[in-house]
Amino acid sequence: MNKQNMEVEQKQACTELLQLVIDGQATPEQHQELEFHLERCEDCREEYLLSKSIKDSLRSHIKPNNSPTGLANIIQNKISETASLK
Numbered sequence: 001m002n003k004q005n006m007e008v009e010q011k012q013a014c015t016e017l018l019q020l021v022i023d024g025q026a027t028p029e030q031h032q033e034l035e036f037h038l039e040r041c042e043d044c045r046e047e048y049l050l051s052k053s054i055k056d057s058l059r060s061h062i063k064p065n066n067s068p069t070g071l072a073n074i075i076q077n078k079i080s081e082t083a084s085l086k
């Protein structure tokens with residue numbers, strides 16, 4: 001009956017798992033769990049790739065000349081890229 005609620009709860013659980021992995025705080029078991037989940041869940045796969053690319057951008061753009069505005073643009077672009085895929 002409450003299929004929608006269930007999906008929302010499930011989504012929340014996998015988003016939490018995703019954040020743990022992105023933050024590098026997940027256990028090896030959680031890594032495996034996420035990998036397994038990403039194969040089945042397109043939403044999470046997108047979100048995972050997005051979060052990962054933002055994190056990579058943050059890491060590779062830490063240079064003295066890089067302005068916060070440039071970084072915000074990169075993130076904004078990534079977000080609209082993903083949004084336009086839907």
Ligand SMILES: [Zn+2]
Pocket residue numbers: 010011014015037041043044
């Ligand atoms: Zn998911």
